[in-house]
Amino acid sequence: MSEKFSLNEDDLRNILDGMVDGVITINDKGEIISFNKSAETIFGYNLKEVIGQSVNILMPEPESSHHDEYLKQHITTGVSHIIGIGRDVIAKRKNGELFPMRLSVVESSSKIQGERRFIGSCLDITLYKEQEEQLRRSLKMDALGKLIGGVAHDYNNMLGVILGYAEIIEDQYKKDPDLIKYITEIRHAGERGRDLTNSLLSYSRKRSISKDVILINDVLNDNERMLSKILTAQIELEMQMDGELWTVYVDKGCLEDVILNMSINAMHAMPEGGNLKFRTSNIQLSFVDAQVLNIKAGDYVKLSISDTGIGMTKDVISHIFEPFFTTKDEKGTGLGLSQVYSFVEKEKGTIRVYSEPGKGTSFSIFLPRYQIQSNDTDENEQQELPKSKEYDGSGKILVVDDELALRELSQMILTSHGYEVFVAADGKHALSIIENENINLVLTDVIMPDMDGYELAHIIHYKYPDIRVQLCSGFADVRGLTVTDETLHDNMLHKPFSSKDLLQRVNKLLKN
Helix, strand or coil, rough: CCCCHHCCCHHHHHHHHHHCCEEEEEECCCCCEECHHHHHHHCCCHHHCCCCHHHHHHHHCCCCHHHHHHHHHHHHCCCCCEEECEEEEEEEECCCCCEEEEEEEEEEECCCCCEEEEEEEEEECHHHHHHHHHHHHHHHHHHHHHHHHHHHHHHHHHHHHHHHHHHHHHHHCEEEHHEEEEHHHHHHHHHHHHHHHHHHHHHHHCCCCCCEEEEEHHHHHHHHHHHHHHHCCCCCEEEECCCCCCCCEHHHHHHHHHHHHHHHHHHHHHCCCCCEEEEEEEEEECHHHHHHCCCEEEEEEEEEEECCCCCCHHHHHHHCCCCCCCCHHHHHHCCHHHHHHHHHHHHHCCEEEEEEECCCCEEEEEECCCCCCCCCCCHHHHCCCCCCCCCCCCEEEEEECHHHHHHHHHHHHHHCCCCCEEEECCCCHHHHHHCCCCCCEEEEEEECCCHHHHHHHHHHHHCCCEEEEEEEECCCCCCCCCCHHHHHCCCEEEEECCHHHHHHHHHHHCCC
16 A cells, blocks of 8 residues: 555544544453543543553443453454444443443454454444434324324213303202212212313314414413412412513413413422422524434523422433322322323423422423514524624633533533543542643533532532633532622523533633
8 A cells, every 4th residue: 555545643533533433442351442532522421541441441241241251252252242233231430430332343353462352333322312312202192192092082071061060959959968979979970080181182173273372471471370379388370581582483372381380399399398390592503402302503581490399310300291190199190291291392392400409499391482483584594503792702711511422512512612621520530630731621521420510519619720710510419608608609501502502601711
């Protein structure tokens, strides 16, 4: 081959580091001998930490224990469980987090230094799995709606007869207290059944929908008094509304049902009292932001509903939008949040949940901004990251978040505008990076394992007073705060934020 077209070791390394997929090379002993940049991002290890280590550290049990056996079997017999076969597996990050990964392994055609080499291509498919789950849930709810539509109508007719005759008998025998007691119970049961069928009908799309251009702020203001009466005196209701909020085109009654359902759920999550906050804001989603949320790029109105209640585990979160799933035993029907999901989906929006046991829960609902239809609008106009030079900057930024997808997104956005970005999955790793790099700004999540964002901020302010700290959170987080905490809390960047929000905040902090 001509030297003009040959590649040296540095060229090959640069090509591997530029790949989106993680690429890992191991020898016939299962030892890692190469690990590209994407692999570092996916697994949370740096190159020095893994070179010479067994590839088993990237696997959970029981795969970790059996991998050496599989590799030995392939080398001895040629029979393989994974070599030459692409498949989805569960992998393990440095912090112990398990995640779905698409893995393809091939064997090098030639030996190097007498060793056989195996090359693995790794792709984190967490986002793909979430999108698959959203599609599965959508199809399930659609099938459920078709199944129950006719049944619910017939059932409602029967309930109408029961309620009608119950009222007639109640009127005729109102002087007989014993009989009235039984009739009242019959009427109450019928009314509960009627409410249930009305909820079921919302899935079948047979309930009449009357859309209008509305301002969510007006809906919240109209319902604030009613919500205050429903919530116990121990729960503080707080409204934080954008004075220049855009309008949306939705069914006002359905939106009011959403607000009521979520308020009641929040109340049940705070048996000892707490804080329930409604927050509205405008948000512009670039193509990258929209991909993460699995909706179209463009302008949206964001309604956030946050409580300081008992929170939820990840397992519960994965089921909360499914019809008939409830954690309230006989007190709940399991239809409230699935109704919310159905409403948001029909309006071509989306809903996201942030929750931790003991830390509270925050729902973020995105509804498309109402705009007069025009054929002159190019859908691709907002499908890029903000390109204005006013967002460009320089400096070293450390992003700390235990969610890999959010770390990667922030890193991509900031890197594309000139910043040098480091990432960490927890506070301990973040402090080790700060010790070795001249970091200018730390963007950190609040809720993280072992050390939360406030604790990390305190350590940074004490040891490295010149480093700016920006907290990010999806929670209400109204615990007892110190003076330092209050400043951080007041300037919180609320998740999920757009690329424009992130760049504006970073630009402002580094210029001050």
